[in-house]
Amino acid sequence: MEKVVTFGEVLMRIAPLGNKKLKQSNQLEYYFGGTEANVAISLSQLGNATQHITAVSNDFVGDAAKSYLQKFGVNTSSIINSEHPLGLYFLEVGAVMRSSTISYNRSQTAFSNIDPKEIDWPTILEDCTWFHWTGITPALSYNAYKALKEGLRVANNKGITISADPAYRSNLWNYEKNAFETLNELVSMSNIFIGGPNEINELLTTTFAHTKEGFIAGSKLLMSEHPSIKKVFDKTRISINANWHKIRARMWNGNDYAQTDELEITHVIDRIGTGDAYAAGLIHGLLHYDDVMALEFANASCAIKHTIEGDANLVTEKEILNIIQGNLSGRIIR
Numbered sequence: 001m002e003k004v005v006t007f008g009e010v011l012m013r014i015a016p017l018g019n020k021k022l023k024q025s026n027q028l029e030y031y032f033g034g035t036e037a038n039v040a041i042s043l044s045q046l047g048n049a050t051q052h053i054t055a056v057s058n059d060f061v062g063d064a065a066k067s068y069l070q071k072f073g074v075n076t077s078s079i080i081n082s083e084h085p086l087g088l089y090f091l092e093v094g095a096v097m098r099s100s101t102i103s104y105n106r107s108q109t110a111f112s113n114i115d116p117k118e119i120d121w122p123t124i125l126e127d128c129t130w131f132h133w134t135g136i137t138p139a140l141s142y143n144a145y146k147a148l149k150e151g152l153r154v155a156n157n158k159g160i161t162i163s164a165d166p167a168y169r170s171n172l173w174n175y176e177k178n179a180f181e182t183l184n185e186l187v188s189m190s191n192i193f194i195g196g197p198n199e200i201n202e203l204l205t206t207t208f209a210h211t212k213e214g215f216i217a218g219s220k221l222l223m224s225e226h227p228s229i230k231k232v233f234d235k236t237r238i239s240i241n242a243n244w245h246k247i248r249a250r251m252w253n254g255n256d257y258a259q260t261d262e263l264e265i266t267h268v269i270d271r272i273g274t275g276d277a278y279a280a281g282l283i284h285g286l287l288h289y290d291d292v293m294a295l296e297f298a299n300a301s302c303a304i305k306h307t308i309e310g311d312a313n314l315v316t317e318k319e320i321l322n323i324i325q326g327n328l329s330g331r332i333i334r
Contacts, residue, residue: 002287003049004130007151008036008137009111009144010054010065013272013311015091022092032068033311034087035134035167038273041312042280042301044073046320048287051075053124053151055110057086062110072312080118082110091272094242100271107174112140116147121154130283131155133190134165135183139172145182152189161286164190164229165279166199180205188226192286193219194279196234196250210236212250212257219252230254231286233295235278235302243268245306249278249299251291258292263303263323270309277305277313281320300324 011034016025040050052074056062058081065086066076087106094100106112125131131151138145155162166183173179184203187193197208200218204225208218219232231253238246244266250259281301285294300323305313 001047001049002129003051003127004040004043004132004283004287005051005053005125005128005151006036006040006132007053007148008034008134009087009106009109009140010034010037010052010056010069011106012061012065012086012088013091014088015093019093019095022090031310032065033273035136035165035276036132037069037074038276038312039132039280039283040074041069041072041314042277043284045312045314046280046284046317048284049075051078051124051128053078053119055080055082055084055114057084057110058082061086072314078120078124080110080114082113084108084110084113086110087112093270096241096243099242106140106172109140112144114141114143114147116143116150119147119151121151125151125154125158125160128155128158128160130161130163130287132163132165132279132283133186134279135167135186136169136172138177138182138186139169139179142175142177145177149186149189152186156189161192162190163192163194163279163283165194165275166203167275168199168202184226188228190226191228191230192282193222193226193229193232194234194282195232196236212259215250216252216257223254231291233282233298235275235299242271245271247299247302249295249302251295253291256291258295260296260299263299263328265303265306268306271306273311273313274302274305276311278302280313284317296324297321 013031040052044050087109089104092101208214233251246264248262282298285297300320
């Protein structure tokens with residue numbers, strides 16, 4: 001069984017029920033999530049061995065977060081207990097022309113105060129096949145950046161495939177480290193790039209268009225600037241409104257371009273975590289299929305996550321393959 005390791009903050013999502021605004025409601029529901037943790041949960045549901053590395057609060061909230069990961073098959077044996085609180089965010093779910101809104105509380109959290117010396121990367125990455133990171137992690141603190149960089153160094157020394165989702169969030173970079181210099185440094189230690197012209201333009205200060213030609217040209221320049229990157233995978237989205245989206249995926253693997261057909265989601269149940277579902281589907285696809293099938297698998301994974309409440313994509317490989325085969329009616333399976 002393939003082993004995938006992810007590294008990043010676990011957050012608690014707090015939201016009013018349904019589509020209410022916070023000031024309308026005196027009832028709240030919560031889920032645990034976090035970009036990299038969502039990827040680990042999804043990959044575990046798809047049949048892969050997963051381990052998530054993070055720090056959580058040393059209280060019943062942190063215990064609940066670990067239990068949540070364990071419930072879905074994620075190895076939590078190396079998670080650090082911290083005297084600092086677990087990060088959280090508040091979500092108001094939009095509808096039609098009203099956008100969803102999020103307010104984060106992730107400063108001075110357990111993860112942002114993580115001590116890099118407490119992470120035994122050589123042991124954690126033993127027998128590991130794949131390591132996944134996103135740009136959210138190094139944005140949170142200098143300690144988180146140092147811990148991630150050391151993990152990437154060890155992974156490279158062990159010949160582990162590394163996927164990078166640079167995910168630049170300007171409001172998170174609040175310490176004295178240049179965001180784009182840092183992200184370029186970490187991308188240069190990675191092999192699979194999850195992003196398109198937006199992310200490439202941010203990293204390389206370029207102006208590539210979102211066309212097929214712009215995507216290919218940007219991918220080629222990215223590979224030239226960062227020779228460790230061998231493949232680039234992008235997801236494009238058209239939002240008709242908060243509840244109606246169209247998505248498709250495309251790739252450049254250094255030789256060939258491919259793109260998927262468009263999948264239309266006319267009734268979005270939960271928008272959160274759909275990019276994480278794409279990343280998990282892509283990793284699973286690249287571990288078990290060829291590049292084109294991996295692209296199809298990633299796009300279908302992203303699409304079906306829009307129908308799942310919560311941060312993580314709790315579907316099986318069979319359900320995703322069903323979408324790829326064109327079974328989109330949603331009829332009851334008996």
